[in-house]
Amino acid sequence: MKKRYSINDVAKLFSITTNKLRFYEKKGLLAYQRDASSNYRYYHNEDIKKIQIILTYRVLGFSISDIKDILAKDDKESHLDHFYNHWKAINDKIDKLQLLRNSMEGLIDSMYSSDESNSCELLIQSITNLNELTKTKDSWIDRWDFNSWAKNYDKSVYHGKGVLNMYQHYEEILEKVFTLSTKNLNSDGWVLDLGVGTGNLAQKYLNADYHVYGIDQSREMLNVAKNKFPSLKVRLGEFMKIPFADNSFDAIVSTYSFHHLNQYEKSIAIVEMLRVLKDSGVIVMGDLMFENEQSRQKLFANLTGKQIEFINDEYYSDIEWLANEFKRHNKSLEYIRIDLLNYIITVT
Ligand SMILES: C[S@@+](CC[C@H](N)C(=O)[O-])C[C@H]1O[C@@H](n2cnc3c(N)ncnc32)[C@H](O)[C@@H]1O
Incomplete structure (x- = not known):
């Protein structure tokens, strides 16, 4: 006969009150059976396992309705x-x-x-x-809907090249960001890829055996990255709320991502990056930028209205402004130009 536990046995086993068990029953989390003669509740080993799971989720702070849903859809x-x-x-x-x-x-x-x-x-x-x-x-909201782009992202950057040919040097940019960021990085260095997308940049650090974390606000991007590189550690997170403790990383890297934040959001993200970066750490970002306001105006003079509209839908950085912003935090910025709109900045 299967082992049976009374409600008191179970309460004692987990050091909880019998009322708590009744509460979980009332909320539909837990079923029980009744003894035919005494009408007392009893539980089997499967129920014990379930109670253990419920209690663990409660310790982690999950709500009753979340736990109910987790138990119902076991995938x-x-x-x-x-x-x-x-x-x-x-x-x-x-x-x-x-x-x-x-x-x-x-x-x-x-x-x-x-x-x-x-x-x-x-x-x-x-x-x-x-x-x-x-x-x-x-x-901050994802106005560009990166979730829906995730599955086709690699195809479009490697083959489509993008509007204004902005992805024409994609691989070269990723490789340069890797080289610049690892110049003085110890072999056991910790790297954070912000806006990791499908993981193409992060992969380079994985291959070189660095400890690398990829953060992205898009669940679907993270899914694609994780499917491509199962050993990559990914976390849901945002530039302005980086889910790591102070001084965690030796290098922060990012490509094609920072231009989704406006200038005020960028200044907040810079504070966040410097919070999680070690004092001796480096930030290397490849992104769409202008050197300053004059060069933006000069470039716009040669673009069509549609191209300008496209650029203005995002927030390409002004490097002069970025340099000043980092300077306020005692950091210096150097940059190299890759093509019309792509630059790589290094902050130390
Ligand atoms: C154009 S993709 C670039 C992906 C990858 N870094 C690459 O170079 O292929 C931009 C990525 O940045 C992410 N992103 C944009 N804004 C973000 C934010 N505020 N916080 C976190 N991720 C963000 C998007 O979800 C998307 O995955």
Whole structure:
């Protein structure tokens, strides 16, 4: 006969109350059977296993309805969906707490150095900055729908070359970014590829045995990257909310991604990159850029209205502005031009 456990046995086994088990039953997470003569609930080993799973998800902070869905659809994709949603919620919380801590630090420091008459203004200024930052971080959306591009992405960059021929030197750019970023990198260096896409750049670091993580905001891009390179570690994440601790990486690299952030978003992303980069680390980015406003205007003078419209749908960086932005954080920037619109910047 199959081993049976009473509700008290199960509660004792997991150090929980019997009410908790009844609650899970009421919510439809857990079934039970009743003894024909005593009418008491009893559970089998399969139920014990299920309770263990429910409790583990609860410890991880999953909601009852999420757990119900995970248990009902027992497939990898659905699990990953829930895990990634939960991962995003956790990272958003951490990011908010970090912002709050920074604001409080700033407030405490300025309270010490200011007189009472302007303390209220300081407080208002701090809250205003915090609100603006949080709003910008939370409102970035993928207007370009990278999820729907993921499956055909490689075909279009390797064969299509793109509007304005922007992918004509794709492979060369990836190779240069790799070479520049690994010039002084120890063989056990940690590399972060931001906007990893289908993993073409990250692959180079994998082949050379570096520890490499790829971050992208698109689940589908990550799926393609993971299918192509099963040993690549990928994480759902955004430029402005990098889901890693301070000082984690020796090199941050990125290609064809940074131009999806406007200038204010870029300045926030720069702070984020420098937070997760080690002091001695390097940032190397290949992307669509202009040297400065004059060169943008000069180039636009030779383009058609449609081409200009296409460029203006994204946010090509102004290298002069980027250099100043990094300088504010005591970093210096060098750049090389690859073709009409493609540049590679190195920040140390
Ligand atoms: C044109 S693809 C480039 C992919 C890859 N780096 C390459 O060179 O082939 C741009 C990638 O950046 C990602 N991306 C764009 N904006 C992002 C953001 N704010 N945070 C994270 N990823 C972003 C997109 O999801 C997409 O995968």
